[in-house]
C-alpha cells in the first residue's frame with residue numbers, strides 16, 4: 444500500500460522534541476521580539492541555536508555535505524509546520540529567509556573559493572545576506588524584464604540600476620543581486636547573479652520601504668534589526684569579476700534553485716501559523732458567550748470554525764503531497780503541486796486569520812492579540828515569492844499541457860454519447876425486448 448499518512452516513529456520523536464522546545468523556549472521570545480536590539484536578540488538566541496545544533500537540526504534543509512540532514516522534503520515539511528507557529532523559530536533553526544535560499548543558490552552555483560568566502564560563514568550564521576531581484580520600475584513578477592545592468596570592464600563588473608524590496612539589505616554583509624549581463628541573449632539567458640559586499644562604493648541603500656508589517660522601519664533601523672526591505676541604487680558600482688556566481692546568463696537557472704523545496708517549507712510554515720490562529724479561534728469559541736450560549740454554538744460561528752478546519756486540512760494534505768512528490772519524482776514533476784501550495788496556503792492563511800479576528804470581535808483587531816500582526820504578515824505572503832496570479836498561471840499551464848484538442852462535438856457531448864451507448868448495447872437491448 445503506497446499511500447501512508449503516518450509519520451515514521453523515530454522522526455516523530457524528533458518532532459516531539461522540536462514542538463516542546465519551540466513552545467518552551469521560543470514562544471516566550473515571540474512576545475518580546477520587537478522590543479529587542481540586535482545585540483540583545485543575539486544574546487538570547489545563541490544558547491537556543493547551540494541546542495538546535497546539538498540536536499542535529501540546524502539548517503536541516505541542506506544536504507549533509509553542507510551540514511544539513513538530507514532528510515527529504517516530507518520530513519522537512521513536518522518540521523516547518525512546527526516552526527511556522529512562531530515567526531522567530533526558523534532563524535533559531537538556521538532556516539530564515541533570505542539566507543536559506545541564498546545558501547541554496549551558493550551551494551549549487553559558487554566556486555570553492557566563493558563558498559569559503561560567503562557560503563560557509565552564512566551557514567554558520569556569521570554573515571547575513573540579502574537577495575535583490577525586484578525593481579520599482581518594472582513588473583518584477585516577470586524577471587526577464589529586469590533592467591539593472593552589469594557591464595564587464597577588465598576584471599570588474601560595473602553595475603547600474605535600481606532595486607527595491609531587498610529584504611534585510613541594510614543589515615546584510617552582502618547582497619546577491621540579479622543583473623542583466625547579456626541584453627541581446629534570449630530572455631532567460633540574459634541575467635546573472637552577483638555578490639555585492641556591504642560598503643562597495645556605488646551601492647547606496649536609499650531607504651527602507653515602509654510596509655504593512657513595519658509602516659515606520661526606523662524602529663528596526665535604530666535597533667539594527669532585520670525585517671526591513673531596502674530600496675537600493677547602483678551607480679557605477681564596480682564589483683570584482685570573481686563575485687559573479689556561475690556564468691553570465693545563468694541567473695534564471697540559479698534563481699530557480701532558491702525556490703522549489705523552499706516553497707514547500709514556506710507553505711508548511713503558513714500551515715503552522717494557521718494552526719495557531721485556529722487554536723485561538725477555538726479557545727474563544729468555547730470561552731465567550733452571547734445570548735445565553737457559547738459563540739461556538741451559534742451556527743454562523745460554527746461556519747467559521749468548520750470552514751477553517753477544512754481549509755487547513757486541505758492545504759496541509761496538498762503541501763505534504765507536494766513534498767512527497769518532490770521526494771519521489773523530483774522538482775520538475777512537483778512543479779504544479781508546488782505552485783498550487785504556494786498560492787493556496789497563502790490564501791488559506793489569510794482567510795483563517797481573518798476568521799479568527801472576526802470571531803474575537805474588537806479583541807481580534809486589537810494589539811492585545813498577535814492576530815492583527817499575523818494578518819499583516821499573511822497579506823505579504825500572497826505577493827512575496829510570486830504573486831498568487833503568477834502561480835495560478837503556472838498551475839493552469841501545467842494542467843492544460845495534459846488537455847487534448849477536440850475538433851467537432853466535445854467528448855462529453857450527450858447526443859453523440861447516447862447514440863454510441865445505444866449502438867454498443869443494441870443487441871442486449873433487443874434481446875430484452877424479445878424476452879418480454
Ligand SMILES: Cc1cc2nc3c(=O)[nH]c(=O)nc-3n(C[C@H](O)[C@H](O)[C@H](O)COP(=O)(O)OP(=O)(O)OC[C@H]3O[C@@H](n4cnc5c(N)ncnc54)[C@H](O)[C@@H]3O)c2cc1C
Nearest residue numbers: 574575576577582583584608609610823827828829830832
Ligand atoms: C514582504 C516582502 C518581501 C520581499 N522580499 C523580496 C526580496 O528579498 N528580494 C526581492 O527581490 N524581492 C522581494 N519582494 C518582492 C516580491 O518578490 C515582488 O513584489 C513580487 O515578485 C511581485 O513583483 P512586483 O511587486 O513588481 O509586482 P508586479 O510584477 O508589478 O505585479 C503586480 C500584480 O500584478 C499581477 N500579476 C503579475 N503578473 C501577472 C500575470 N502573469 N498574470 C496575471 N496577473 C499578474 C499580480 O496580482 C501582482 O501582484 C518582497 C515582497 C514582499 C511583499
